[in-house]
Structure formats: structure tokens, C-alpha cells
Amino acid sequence: MKKIILIMTILMCQLLLAYGQNVKIEGYIKDKSSGIPYATILLPGQKTQADSKGYYTMYIKSGVPFSVQLTAVGYKTFVQQFSSVQADTVINFILEPVPNTLDDVLISTSRKPENVKNVTASVTIVNKQKLEKELAIVPDLSTILANQVPGFAPTAQTGNNVGQNLRGRPMLVMIDGVSQSSPLRNAEVDLRSIDPSVLERIEVVKGATAIYGNGAAGGLVNYITMVPDTAARFAGKTQLNLNGSLVKVKNSEGGRISQMFYGKLGKFDYVVSGMYEQTGEYKDAKGDVVGPNYSLGETDTYNAFAKFGYVPAKNQRIQLSYNTYSSLQNSNFTLVNGNLATGQKATGVLGKPLGIPTGVDYNHNLNLSYKIDSTFLHSSLHADVYYETRKDVFYVSLGRFDGGDGQSLAKNDKRGARLFLETPILNLNSLKMNLAYGADFMKDKTAQPLVDGRVWVPTMDMTNIAPFAQADFNILGKLVFKTGLRYENVNIAVDDYRTLRTTGANNSTITPSFDVTGGNLKYSTYLFNAGLRYNQFNLFSPFVSFSQGFSVMDIGLALRDAKVNSIDKINTDAVKVNNYEAGFESKVAGLTFSASGYISTSKLGIEVVYDPATGLFNTARNPEKIYGFELAADYHLFDQLGLSASYSYTEGKRDIDKNGKFNDAVDMYLNGRRISAPKVTASVTYSPLKVLDLTLNYTGINSRNRFEKNSNGVYNGNEGAVKAYHLFSFAGIYQVKKNTRLTLGIDNIFNQDYFPARAQWFMQPGFYSKGRGTSVNFGISVSY
Structure with a gap:
């Protein structure tokens, strides 16, 4: 007193x-x-x-x-x-809690904002706070997703995300709902499409999703960009980071600088950001240079982002956004192949690499949207038009084309429009019903030429029109039922083309050069989904769901390896996936626990298998069955201490004899490109002071061995055995003043000497590289 x-x-x-x-x-x-x-x-x-x-x-x-x-x-x-x-x-x-709500962010699994408690599928949200902690360690989205998302395959720490899928199926990568992926020729570089510092959150929906259609057979990753978080007319944030190896510092130093301005001017709001990053040499645990094929070492990355919003009335918003991203490797090293039989790692020696720099040459996104919350019949409307174009450059293939070297690149040009409406049908105390409906239209032109101008994969011109409808029922505020239908209509036009002669040892012909007659490939199908969730008790909130996914196969891969003279003779049938899932979430005191199990089947698959006779990868089209489960827990002992952990297991097989069974002697496991080894993650967050956050992360990749070695004593490509490894990282964030923050990140704290999972199962000498050794990332940010 x-x-x-x-x-x-x-x-x-x-x-x-x-x-x-x-x-x-x-x-x-x-x-x-x-x-x-x-x-x-x-x-x-x-x-x-x-x-x-x-x-x-x-x-x-x-x-x-x-x-x-x-x-x-x-x-x-x-x-x-x-x-x-x-x-x-x-x-x-x-504050007073609202009955029957979960303290989580809103997501858009059904193309509209909704609360997590109403979602009838497995989702993971990487919010802004988790992003900031991961960015303190390493600003690579493929690594962030692998660490934060159960069911997401482990990272290879490269600019290419080959084999990094969701639950063994291809996924759709989007920025604010605009696809960065192309099912026509999957370049597998779409995860690195934007600077993570401009993201508000990342939404990951796991399992086939009918509501998004073509390309989302395994789920989707949606990068949600930020909006101004201030009512001030002008605010900003400057960030500077310095990073490098702690094993061998020389030439490993790198840096990153970003500048952001944002604010609100009456009915207008804006965000403008620019970023430049240059990395030094990546060193493994022994201090040797990591093999340069697609390495993120010696990489120059640029990103410019702008978002402008206008609110003409309280219930309306017009928004224009633009993002451009580039990340090219300018290495001073040439590749020294590894030796698969002896375990010798791939590395590099000083010298000018062949070809032009690899990576994302450019990725441009332009999106104009209009939203109105209440129009006729109290409906909400969201319409947008978009344009996306990107160019990705691959490594040089030695002696592959007509006895000489060749370097390919993927060009993708996408434009489209989307219309989404939602109308309330019933609004009673005991029953609420909403009807969502609309249509998607997209034109996608994709090709894979060689840098010298030769055509390897001809231009594929896809027109995709897809109307859809989704009904949501909420009964007594406790039982949520969703069901919907989507119709996919796809037409792919391919001009006449001539295949390239590919060669093997002694300039021997593997595939000859010949003329192929083009034409139109047409696909149409209905996709159905239904899900049920019961929210009576926080202690046990279960859900069940069925959802169908659809994706045209990697058409470009089939066209470039054509063995016949007309595309209508090539097996390019699309893949339709049936996904069954059941799970629950429990909340009691400071503990949140979730579990889910799933089965994913398809009458056709897209399994990329290695042919030892030719050294080429071909596509197998057998029926497939994938199954697995995921567990996740988050526990706050008290305000200053939090614990979290997850476990992911996935398995899959091919029905070789196509008899509807997957346990016959001839049936085979899906290879490492599709099925990742079991993954364990854990983290401890401790805040001894209100201005200090300390986080220790663990990611463990367990072993997986499903195949026999060949006559040469090594595994075939994509079939290598994965040996377990364990990685620890640390992030510290210290709020020096109100507007100034320091961050310290240490990756691979104990300097684990290991081959990443992809290097082990890929079994390609040029990609048999060790993981990065201990590295440090120090940052300072100032807000104003």
C-alpha cells in the first residue's frame, strides 16, 4: 500500500x-x-x-x-x-473468450476465410512468429517447410525441391492463391518463388484437395503475403543479416539486406519491399565445399514486392500486388562427382562452371483482385485476374545430346481469372448453411528448350476451365459437414516437333531423333469431396474426410522421351487421386495434441524410375496406394516455456500386375523420390525475459531401405537407402529497444557430418553431396 x-x-x-x-x-x-x-x-x-x-x-x-x-x-x-x-x-x-472457439488463425482451405475448428482436413499454419524464428536461422522456404510441417519431405538444402512433396504426391505451390507450379513440366523449383520476409503466414493443406483442382493431388502450399499492420501513414522496417560457416570461415561469408515501407492513407494502404541476398561458399562438416549442383552457396537472390489496397466502402476492397523473384547461382567451382560405390562425396574445384548460372532466372507475379462482403442475397464475392511468368535454368548434362553437352531451361507463362461467391442459405440457431460456388479459368504455356535454342520439350498450351460448388452445414454450432463438386475440363495443344537424339557412352544412341505429330490432349472429370467434424468438446474434436485430386501427368517428360511418332500414342492419361483421412485434435490445459491417418489411391501413377541400361529416368504408370499417419503436440508448461514435437510416417506401393492388390511378390515400393523417410521434429522455446526468446529445434530423419543393390553393388537411381541423421538448430531473438531487435541463428549446432536424404536416395554422382556444416546467421532489424 x-x-x-x-x-x-x-x-x-x-x-x-x-x-x-x-x-x-x-x-x-x-x-x-x-x-x-x-x-x-x-x-x-x-x-x-x-x-x-x-x-x-x-x-x-x-x-x-x-x-x-x-x-x-x-x-x-x-x-x-x-x-x-x-x-x-x-x-x-x-479478454472474454467466445464459446467453442480455438485460439488459432483463420485459414482459407475452402477458398474463404474460416476458423481451424471448422476444417475437415489436416492443415498446418506457419504463422508470422514461427517464420521469424526460422528466418533467424536460414531464409530458405524449402527448409522452413520441412522443419515446420508434418508430412512434408526433408530439404536437400538446394535450389531444387526434387522429391520434396506432401505425403508422396505432387503439391500445388501458390502465392496468394496464384499457382507457381506447372503440371505440364514439373521443374520442381516452385518452393523458392518469393522472399519469406514478406509473408504473413504459410497455409499447408495436406491430402488431395478437390476445391483447387489440377495439380493439387498431394495438397497445397499457399504463401500468404502481408498487409499493413499499422494505422500510421508511414512505417518501415530495415533488416541486415550476416552469415557464414563456423567450420571454415574463409570465403563462406554472405549477407542479406531488406527494406520495407508500409502504411495507410485514408482509404488506401500499401506495402513495398525490396531484398538482396548474396551467399558465400557452402561448407560441409569437414570444411569442404558442398557440391555445386543446385547448391545455395554463391547465390545471388533478389526480390521486389508491392501491394496496394483501396477500400471504396466498408465492405469492399480492391487490391493490386506484384512480386518479382530471382535466385541464380554464380559459382566459382566446377563439379567433382561423388562415388556411389565408395561413399565419396561430390564437391567442387576452382574453375568456371559450364553453361549459364542455374536457378530461378525470373519469376513475375501480377494479381488484381476485388472483394465485396455483402451484395445480392447477402452474398460475398471475390474476383481476381492474374499473370505469372517464370524461367528456371537447369544444370549442364554432359555428353547427353548428340554426343555433346546440353543445358535446358523451363519457361512457364500463366494467366487466368477466378470468380468465387458465397451465399448464406440458412441462418437458424440450430442450422446454418452456406453455398460457395464459382469458376477458375487458366491458360498455361510451358516449354523446356535447351539454352542453345534446340527444342527438347515443345510448347504445351493448356486451357483449363473448372466450375465448382461447395456446401457447408453447421449444426448446433457443434457439427460441421462439407461437401462439394468440381468439374475439370482441360485441353492441351501441342505442335508437331522433332525429338532430340540423346546419347550414352561412346556416343551410342539411346533415343533417336525423329518427327512426332502433335495434336490436342483432352481431359475431363468430376472431383468430389465430403468431410465431417464434431466440435462439441475441446478435449476431443474428430474429423473424417474424402477428397479427390486431379493432375495431368508430367506431359513434358513423356513428350521429350517419346518412342512413337504421334502424341496420341503416348500414355499421357491424367491422374485422379482418392484421399481418405481421419483425425482429431485434443486441447486440455496447456496441451494441444493432433493425430491423423490417411490412405491415398490412384488407378494410375507417375512414378519416375531409373533405367540402368540407358542411364535415363522413365515414367511408370502403375496403380498406386500411399498411406501413413502424423502426430503433433504443443505444450506450454507456463508462460515462459513451450514444447512441441511431431512425427510423420508415409509408405507407398505400386501394383505392378494391376490386379488390385499391393502385396503380391511382384509389387514394388514407391521410391525415395515419392516416399520420404520417417521424420521427427521437436522444439523448446524459453523466454527468461520478456525481451528475450530462445528456441532450440531438432529435426531427425530416420532410415528407409526398401530396395536391393544392382549388379554393380550400388542402388539404382531414386532407390538408395536412407541412413538416419539428426540436426539441431538454435534461434535467439533479443528486443534491444522498442524498435530494435537482434537475432542469432546457428544451424547444425553439433556439426553433423551427413548426406541429406535426397543425396542418399537419388544415387546420382553429381548430387551425392554432404549437408552443410555448422553455420551462423546474425541479424539486426530496426522498425520505425
């Missing part, structure tokens, strides 16, 4: 001096038991967010009346008026 009287006396004495000056208000936003993480605090002219423990701090003018508005997912909006504050003050708030 005496302490309170003393504080009050001091405040009264300083009243006149403080009037009109900036003063600080700070405190905690809580519910009845603990702090509410990442609640949004809105004051006149400014907006901020509480930290992971619910602590916030803001500055206001003293002596001036003001109002505070607080919002958090799962809690009722709180508004309070204050007459004035004369000096630095502590104000704590208590």
Missing part, C-alpha cells in the same frame, strides 16, 4: 511536466488463466501486436483522451475509453 501511495505522489508531482509529451503504456493482455499471445491492440493512429506471452507496449500523447480496441482470435472484441494518461503507465486487460 505504501508503494502505491508513493507512486501516486510522484505521478501527481509530474503531471504538469508530462502534459503533451509522449508517454508509454504497457502491460499484459490475458484471459482468466494466462497471457493471450499475439493479440492486436488498436489505438488512434497506431496498431501493434502483443508478443507470445501477451505483453504489449505502446506510446501515446499525455493528457489526451484515447480509446483502446483489443482483438484476438477466440475472444470477444474489447473496447475501452480513457480520459487521459499523464505518465508511463501499466494497464492490463482481460
Whole structure:
């Protein structure tokens, strides 16, 4: 009591001096038991967010009346008026939870925002806070997704994401819903399409998804870009990072700088960002240069991003966004192949590499959208048009084309329009029903020529039209039922072309050069989905779902390896996937636990298998069955300490004799390109001070051995045995001042000497490279 009287006396004495000056208000936003993480605090002219423990701090003018508005997912909006504050003050708030809500972000699995509790499929959300911790270690999206998403295949730490899929199936990679992938010629570089620092979150939907159609047989990864998080007219953030190897520092130093400006001007808002990164040499645990094929070492990366929004009325928004991304490897090393039989790793020696720099030459995205929340029949409408074009450059294939070297590149040009509407049909206390419907239209032109101009894969011109409808039922606020239908209509036009002669040892012909008659490939099918979720109890919230996915096969791969003289004689049938899944989520006290199991079947597959006789990869079209399960847990012991862990297991087989069974002697396991080894992740987050966050991460890849060695004593390509390895990383974030933050990231803390999973199963001498040894990333960011 005496302490309170003393504080009050001091405040009264300083009243006149403080009037009109900036003063600080700070405190905690809580519910009845603990702090509410990442609640949004809105004051006149400014907006901020509480930290992971619910602590916030803001500055206001003293002596001036003001109002505070607080919002958090799962809690009722709180508004309070204050007459004035004369000096630095502590104000704590208590929010009231909304019944039957989960304190998680909204996602868009059904093409519209919805709460996680209403989703009838497995999803993972990598939010802004998780992104920032991962970025403190390494700014590579393929690594971030592998660490954060159960069911996501492990990273190879390269610019190419071959074999990095979702649950053994191809996935659709998108930026704000615009596809970065092309099913016509899967270049497998789409994960690296944007600077992760401009993302608000990443939404991952696992399993075939009918609502997005072509290309999403395994699910989707949607990069959601940020919107201004302030009401100020002008704000900004500058970030600088320095990184390098701790094993052998020389020539490994690299840096990254990014600048962002954002704000709101009346009905307008904007975000503008630019980033440049240059990496040094990547060193393995022995201090040797990592093999340069697609390595992220010695890479120059650029990204420019802009988003402009206009709100003509309270229920409308017009938005224009543009993103351009480039990431090219400018290495000073030529490749030294590894030796698969002896275990000798691939590395590099000083010298100018053959060909032009590999990687993403350019990736441009332009998107114009219009949203209105309430129009005829209280419907909401979202329409957008988009354009995406990219060029990706591959490595040089030695002696493959007409007895000489060849370097290919993939060109993709995509444009389209989407219309999405949602109309409430019933709005009763006991039953609510919404109907979502619309159509997607896309033109996709893809080709894979050689750098010297020769045609390897001719231009494929795809027109894809897909109307869809989805009905959502919410019964008594406890039972959610969803069902929908999508119709895919695809036409792919291919001109006449001439195959390239490919060669093997002693210039022997593997595939001859001959003329192939083009034409039109047509596909049409219906995709159905249905799901059910019961939300009566937080202790046990189960769901079941069935969803069909569709993807045209890798047409370009089939065309370039044609053995016949007309495309209508090539097996280019599309893949239709049936995905069955069941799971649940439990929340009790500070523990959240989820589990799911799935089975994915298809009458045709797209298995890339290696032919030892020719040294080429071909496509097998057998029926496939993939199955597995995922477990994830998150536990907050108290405000300062949090634990999380996950386990992912996937298996798959091919029905070689096509008798509907997958356990016959002739049936085969799917190879490593499709099925990843079991994965374990864990993390410990500790905040000893409100300005300090420390995180220790663990990623473990278990062993997988499904195939026999060939007559040469080595495994065939894509069939190599994976030996287990264990990686630890650390991220520390220290808030020096209100606007200044320091970060320290250490990757592979214990300098594990290992081959990444892809290097082991791929079994290609040029890609048999070790993983990166211990590396450090130090950063500073200033907000204003």
C-alpha cells in the first residue's frame, strides 16, 4: 500500500511536466488463466501486436483522451475509453473468450476465410512468429517447410525441391492463391518463388484437395503475403543479416539486406519491399565445399514486392500486388562427382562452371483482385485476374545430346481469372448453411528448350476451365459437414516437333531423333469431396474426410522421351487421386495434441524410375496406394516455456500386375523420390525475459531401405537407402529497444557430418553431396 501511495505522489508531482509529451503504456493482455499471445491492440493512429506471452507496449500523447480496441482470435472484441494518461503507465486487460472457439488463425482451405475448428482436413499454419524464428536461422522456404510441417519431405538444402512433396504426391505451390507450379513440366523449383520476409503466414493443406483442382493431388502450399499492420501513414522496417560457416570461415561469408515501407492513407494502404541476398561458399562438416549442383552457396537472390489496397466502402476492397523473384547461382567451382560405390562425396574445384548460372532466372507475379462482403442475397464475392511468368535454368548434362553437352531451361507463362461467391442459405440457431460456388479459368504455356535454342520439350498450351460448388452445414454450432463438386475440363495443344537424339557412352544412341505429330490432349472429370467434424468438446474434436485430386501427368517428360511418332500414342492419361483421412485434435490445459491417418489411391501413377541400361529416368504408370499417419503436440508448461514435437510416417506401393492388390511378390515400393523417410521434429522455446526468446529445434530423419543393390553393388537411381541423421538448430531473438531487435541463428549446432536424404536416395554422382556444416546467421532489424 505504501508503494502505491508513493507512486501516486510522484505521478501527481509530474503531471504538469508530462502534459503533451509522449508517454508509454504497457502491460499484459490475458484471459482468466494466462497471457493471450499475439493479440492486436488498436489505438488512434497506431496498431501493434502483443508478443507470445501477451505483453504489449505502446506510446501515446499525455493528457489526451484515447480509446483502446483489443482483438484476438477466440475472444470477444474489447473496447475501452480513457480520459487521459499523464505518465508511463501499466494497464492490463482481460479478454472474454467466445464459446467453442480455438485460439488459432483463420485459414482459407475452402477458398474463404474460416476458423481451424471448422476444417475437415489436416492443415498446418506457419504463422508470422514461427517464420521469424526460422528466418533467424536460414531464409530458405524449402527448409522452413520441412522443419515446420508434418508430412512434408526433408530439404536437400538446394535450389531444387526434387522429391520434396506432401505425403508422396505432387503439391500445388501458390502465392496468394496464384499457382507457381506447372503440371505440364514439373521443374520442381516452385518452393523458392518469393522472399519469406514478406509473408504473413504459410497455409499447408495436406491430402488431395478437390476445391483447387489440377495439380493439387498431394495438397497445397499457399504463401500468404502481408498487409499493413499499422494505422500510421508511414512505417518501415530495415533488416541486415550476416552469415557464414563456423567450420571454415574463409570465403563462406554472405549477407542479406531488406527494406520495407508500409502504411495507410485514408482509404488506401500499401506495402513495398525490396531484398538482396548474396551467399558465400557452402561448407560441409569437414570444411569442404558442398557440391555445386543446385547448391545455395554463391547465390545471388533478389526480390521486389508491392501491394496496394483501396477500400471504396466498408465492405469492399480492391487490391493490386506484384512480386518479382530471382535466385541464380554464380559459382566459382566446377563439379567433382561423388562415388556411389565408395561413399565419396561430390564437391567442387576452382574453375568456371559450364553453361549459364542455374536457378530461378525470373519469376513475375501480377494479381488484381476485388472483394465485396455483402451484395445480392447477402452474398460475398471475390474476383481476381492474374499473370505469372517464370524461367528456371537447369544444370549442364554432359555428353547427353548428340554426343555433346546440353543445358535446358523451363519457361512457364500463366494467366487466368477466378470468380468465387458465397451465399448464406440458412441462418437458424440450430442450422446454418452456406453455398460457395464459382469458376477458375487458366491458360498455361510451358516449354523446356535447351539454352542453345534446340527444342527438347515443345510448347504445351493448356486451357483449363473448372466450375465448382461447395456446401457447408453447421449444426448446433457443434457439427460441421462439407461437401462439394468440381468439374475439370482441360485441353492441351501441342505442335508437331522433332525429338532430340540423346546419347550414352561412346556416343551410342539411346533415343533417336525423329518427327512426332502433335495434336490436342483432352481431359475431363468430376472431383468430389465430403468431410465431417464434431466440435462439441475441446478435449476431443474428430474429423473424417474424402477428397479427390486431379493432375495431368508430367506431359513434358513423356513428350521429350517419346518412342512413337504421334502424341496420341503416348500414355499421357491424367491422374485422379482418392484421399481418405481421419483425425482429431485434443486441447486440455496447456496441451494441444493432433493425430491423423490417411490412405491415398490412384488407378494410375507417375512414378519416375531409373533405367540402368540407358542411364535415363522413365515414367511408370502403375496403380498406386500411399498411406501413413502424423502426430503433433504443443505444450506450454507456463508462460515462459513451450514444447512441441511431431512425427510423420508415409509408405507407398505400386501394383505392378494391376490386379488390385499391393502385396503380391511382384509389387514394388514407391521410391525415395515419392516416399520420404520417417521424420521427427521437436522444439523448446524459453523466454527468461520478456525481451528475450530462445528456441532450440531438432529435426531427425530416420532410415528407409526398401530396395536391393544392382549388379554393380550400388542402388539404382531414386532407390538408395536412407541412413538416419539428426540436426539441431538454435534461434535467439533479443528486443534491444522498442524498435530494435537482434537475432542469432546457428544451424547444425553439433556439426553433423551427413548426406541429406535426397543425396542418399537419388544415387546420382553429381548430387551425392554432404549437408552443410555448422553455420551462423546474425541479424539486426530496426522498425520505425
